[in-house]
Amino acid sequence: MTESKYGHPVEEELLDLILSKEERLRGNPQAILAEIDEFGKKKRIMNVGPHKGEYLIAEVRKHKPNVIYEFGTHTGYSSIMMAAELEETRDENAKIHTFDMDEGFFKISEQIIALSGLSHRIYQHLGKVNEIVEKVSNDEGISRVDLVFLDHWKDSYISDLRLLETVGLVTKGTVVCADNVIIPGAPDYLEYVRSPPIWKRNYNQKTKNPVGSKYVGRWGLIYESTIHKAKTGGGDMDGLEVTKCVGILDG
Numbered sequence: 001m002t003e004s005k006y007g008h009p010v011e012e013e014l015l016d017l018i019l020s021k022e023e024r025l026r027g028n029p030q031a032i033l034a035e036i037d038e039f040g041k042k043k044r045i046m047n048v049g050p051h052k053g054e055y056l057i058a059e060v061r062k063h064k065p066n067v068i069y070e071f072g073t074h075t076g077y078s079s080i081m082m083a084a085e086l087e088e089t090r091d092e093n094a095k096i097h098t099f100d101m102d103e104g105f106f107k108i109s110e111q112i113i114a115l116s117g118l119s120h121r122i123y124q125h126l127g128k129v130n131e132i133v134e135k136v137s138n139d140e141g142i143s144r145v146d147l148v149f150l151d152h153w154k155d156s157y158i159s160d161l162r163l164l165e166t167v168g169l170v171t172k173g174t175v176v177c178a179d180n181v182i183i184p185g186a187p188d189y190l191e192y193v194r195s196p197p198i199w200k201r202n203y204n205q206k207t208k209n210p211v212g213s214k215y216v217g218r219w220g221l222i223y224e225s226t227i228h229k230a231k232t233g234g235g236d237m238d239g240l241e242v243t244k245c246v247g248i249l250d251g
Contacts, residue, residue, distance in 0.1 A: 068146065162204065170221065
């Protein structure tokens with residue numbers, strides 16, 4: 001058995017497969033996504049997939065975001081999917097900042113993204129969100145995020161959203177898309193984004209944020225949230241929660 005180079009043998013197998021077809025896949029993001037989809041029918045990999053991905057891309061197409069934050073790069077699948085849609089807008093300033101704390105996933109996705117020809121759209125960041133997102137935002141001069149895609153640890157969805165709320169990166173007009181809200185599920189997150197501001201005020205007052213007590217959240221943000229159900233590559237029914245901040249209460 002070949003020794004794992006990055007600590008993720010399945011994703012490394014995928015990487016080897018894609019690199020073996022480098023000549024055909026270089027500069028062809030849709031063909032790369034198709035290869036990953038086909039691979040995912042045989043071996044389980046963690047990505048949004050083509051069916052839920054349609055809802056994600058619909059939000060990118062609708063809102064034409066200039067700044068996208070993605071938490072959980074994994075193989076680079078959703079970064080490539082969103083970046084390919086950004087190419088259609090022909091807005092040179094539209095960028096994706098994708099964060100992953102796993103160095104192995106970072107190195108695997110770096111190679112797949114480079115092959116796609118979309119590195120000019122996708123900025124990769126290695127580290128825990130709560131430790132680097134403020135610095136990245138300050139260094140890049142980013143004061144708000146237009147679209148957030150949550151696709152990392154499900155128990156981090158609320159804590160990282162509260163962080164973004166606190167520092168003002170999530171505000172009126174921001175769209176937050178969260179994957180895997182049915183499988184494996186994120187019931188606490190769904191309650192948070194679907195509840196009225198008074199509920200969030202009580203929650204934020206009583207519940208310490210595990211990524212930092214100063215990131216209490218911003219209870220006055222008014223959300224409208226909808227779930228879009230679709231099958232995963234393995235045939236299971238999952239959901240993508242799409243939440244838009246539509247207003248801000250005073251006080």
